[in-house]
Amino acid sequence: MRPDQHGFLKASVLVSALLLPQTLSAAGFGVSAQGTFTYKGGDDEAFDLNTMNRGDNPFSAFRFLLASRAVINDNTSLYLEAPIDANANSSMFLTYLRPFARLTSVGGASWLNLQAGRIPTVFGTFGERSNSTESGLIGTPLLYYYHSAARGDIVPADNDYFFQPGVRGGGYLQTTYNNKTSFVGMPPVYDSCWDVGAEVYGTSSGLQFSMAAVQGTVSRPSIAGKDNNDGKGVIGRAGYEAQSGPLFGLRLGVSGGIGPYLSQSMESDSNFPTGKNAEDFTNTVLGGDLSFARGPWQLFSEVAQASYEIPNVHPTLRVTGYYVELVRDFGPMWSVAARQEGLYYNNITSSTGVTQTWDYNIWRWEASLSYRFRQNTRLRLGYQSTQLPDAPDLSGHLVAMQLQVWTR
Amino acid sequence: MTRITLAFLCALIWGPSAFAGEVTGTIDLPRRPAPGVDVDLYGKYDTPKSEPQKESGKLDGVVFLRSEGKETAPASLPVPVMDQKNARFVPRIVVVPAGARVRFLNSDPMFHNVFSLSPIKKFDLGRYPRGNSKLVTFEHPGVVQVFCDIHAEMIGFVVVVDGLHYAVLDAEGHYRIPDVPPGNYDVAVWAEGMSQFRTVGRVSVPANGATEFTASLLDTR
Numbered sequence: 001m002r003p004d005q006h007g008f009l010k011a012s013v014l015v016s017a018l019l020l021p022q023t024l025s026a027a028g029f030g031v032s033a034q035g036t037f038t039y040k041g042g043d044d045e046a047f048d049l050n051t052m053n054r055g056d057n058p059f060s061a062f063r064f065l066l067a068s069r070a071v072i073n074d075n076t077s078l079y080l081e082a083p084i085d086a087n088a089n090s091s092m093f094l095t096y097l098r099p100f101a102r103l104t105s106v107g108g109a110s111w112l113n114l115q116a117g118r119i120p121t122v123f124g125t126f127g128e129r130s131n132s133t134e135s136g137l138i139g140t141p142l143l144y145y146y147h148s149a150a151r152g153d154i155v156p157a158d159n160d161y162f163f164q165p166g167v168r169g170g171g172y173l174q175t176t177y178n179n180k181t182s183f184v185g186m187p188p189v190y191d192s193c194w195d196v197g198a199e200v201y202g203t204s205s206g207l208q209f210s211m212a213a214v215q216g217t218v219s220r221p222s223i224a225g226k227d228n229n230d231g232k233g234v235i236g237r238a239g240y241e242a243q244s245g246p247l248f249g250l251r252l253g254v255s256g257g258i259g260p261y262l263s264q265s266m267e268s269d270s271n272f273p274t275g276k277n278a279e280d281f282t283n284t285v286l287g288g289d290l291s292f293a294r295g296p297w298q299l300f301s302e303v304a305q306a307s308y309e310i311p312n313v314h315p316t317l318r319v320t321g322y323y324v325e326l327v328r329d330f331g332p333m334w335s336v337a338a339r340q341e342g343l344y345y346n347n348i349t350s351s352t353g354v355t356q357t358w359d360y361n362i363w364r365w366e367a368s369l370s371y372r373f374r375q376n377t378r379l380r381l382g383y384q385s386t387q388l389p390d391a392p393d394l395s396g397h398l399v400a401m402q403l404q405v406w407t408r
Numbered sequence: 409m410t411r412i413t414l415a416f417l418c419a420l421i422w423g424p425s426a427f428a429g430e431v432t433g434t435i436d437l438p439r440r441p442a443p444g445v446d447v448d449l450y451g452k453y454d455t456p457k458s459e460p461q462k463e464s465g466k467l468d469g470v471v472f473l474r475s476e477g478k479e480t481a482p483a484s485l486p487v488p489v490m491d492q493k494n495a496r497f498v499p500r501i502v503v504v505p506a507g508a509r510v511r512f513l514n515s516d517p518m519f520h521n522v523f524s525l526s527p528i529k530k531f532d533l534g535r536y537p538r539g540n541s542k543l544v545t546f547e548h549p550g551v552v553q554v555f556c557d558i559h560a561e562m563i564g565f566v567v568v569v570d571g572l573h574y575a576v577l578d579a580e581g582h583y584r585i586p587d588v589p590p591g592n593y594d595v596a597v598w599a600e601g602m603s604q605f606r607t608v609g610r611v612s613v614p615a616n617g618a619t620e621f622t623a624s625l626l627d628t629r
Contacts, residue, residue: 030445069447079449102452113452120450128450133560203453206517241453243517248537293519295534329557332523332532374525375555406560 034406043396056085136337147171195221218257233259465579469599472574497564
């Protein structure tokens with residue numbers, strides 16, 4: 001996930017040059033915007049645990065999401081999304097622009113569509129409602145962002161790396177190991193980092209499918225505009241959404257992704273195993289999603305397991321996570337939501353025979369009470385409690401009041 | 409006596425239309441601005457919106473007649489349906505007299521959640537399956553904006569009028585209000601963007617035949 005500004009700038013110039021004439025001659029052009037303004041209190045550690053790659057955070061004082069769509073013809077649109085965050089590193093703004101093209105009904109087949117560019121993750125279903133107006137809560141599920149101690153730009157000498165102070169629980173911090181500086185650890189799924197690639201998707205009679213080839217992987221999207229190794233990641237989801245009958249409102253699916261995640265430059269690391277190359281080490285993620293809605297109730301749940309093949313580390317590192325979210329509306333103005341979630345890491349053993357999880361297990365619950373003034377204005381009061389039983393000093397609580405405003 | 413009895417029988421047989429005129433004409437409204445483009449970034453599986461919002465013509469509007477005296481509503485009024493189809497409200501405007509009901513039908517293979525925050529009628533119908541509908545009674549006159557909680561681009565209007573004779577303007581502002589009992593009426597208008605009804609004139613409706621009434625809101629909105 002280390003940004004390659006140079007590569008991205010070149011890609012941006014190229015994409016802009018290609019898209020600008022199309023955009024100017026578009027049959028229609030639309031923009032949308034949303035903003036959140038948050039006043040928070042509680043523990044700094046709890047706030048930090050919500051931090052994402054470039055410093056952005058759902059509890060930041062202000063966030064804006066600007067989006068545009070240029071309609072080229074009935075079947076082709078160009079999209080651009082620009083996330084802005086008070087806590088984000090502004091020098092990385094360009095790196096996080098999200099341009100992509102969407103072609104619908106390819107070849108006249110209404111069930112066949114295509115997206116290409118920097119695309120939202122195909123894995124699971126949270127990405128479809130990750131922007132603040134769609135989600136019932138302020139925070140993002142741990143499964144979709146929480147940075148683990150596993151990194152794609154460090155080659156540990158052995159398991160002992162994960163027994164060093166500050167490695168476990170420090171996945172969201174920059175770290176140095178063997179004179180290598182690493183930025184952020186890998187989450188199971190990374191919603192806020194859109195990967196560069198192409199996706200084929202569609203739906204027919206309630207069946208949904210999506211398959212994408214991307215430069216990175218589910219846990220380590222390649223946002224830099226330039227691939228980080230010679231391999232490609234493959235991500236897919238197959239699902240079903242009931243169209244009628246008593247099951248109407250039920251949606252379920254399975255997702256999977258596999259690909260090499262390690263930076264090519266790690267092949268020259270002194271710890272890199274001889275006879276191997278970066279593409280030999282893969283990141284695999286498998287998961288399932290289930291949601292149901294009826295009347296004033298909505299239930300969302302997902303479970304996933306991510307695996308990381310780390311050079312010189314045995315066994316394969318795994319993290320298993322889940323979340324369950326319930327939303328209840330009370331009339332047109334009030335709603336309450338609650339989410340319970342956790343991430344659990346497998347054990348590894350050090351050279352001295354000590355066995356422990358390779359990162360701190362973490363669980364969280366979050367609740368919110370929302371009041372909608374207008375169709376596009378909402379005030380939300382949220383509470384979040386994050387617990388790391390093996391690292392009480394990292395545990396903490398957050399309370400927040402958030403005003404959300406968005407265009408239709 | 410015979411003549412009176414005959415007239416009474418005729419009135420029973422042919423009903424109110426036996427002594428009713430109609431009001432026709434045009435309400436000149438500003439032209440509708442170019443429709444916006446939905447930035448449906450995340451709704452990749454949503455049903456394509458194959459019925460786009462009206463792209464040309466004048467603003468959507470309603471014209472209705474206010475009687476000098478109190479009008480008595482028929483015992484049973486037909487219940488108009490506002491459908492949710494291809495992620496649109498169809499029709500986009502429904503007019504009912506105060507006290508009447510509207511049926512909100514879901515014809516899409518996906519959830520909608522109709523709600524309103526309008527001061528005269530706040531409601532939230534929740535999510536219900538395709539083919540199901542829910543009834544809402546609108547007690548007070550005024551304009552009720554309805555939205556879908558899931559598809560933010562969906563917008564519709566229930567115009568609740570304090571009269572029994574009304575029509576939705578067509579794309580060029582033309583209208584026809586049939587079966588109007590003879591008498592004097594104020595003509596009131598509402599168009600999209602107006603916060604309340606506006607009385608634009610007065611008509612005298614004869615027992616038979618059409619009365620034409622035309623007004624312009626081009627400069628007065």
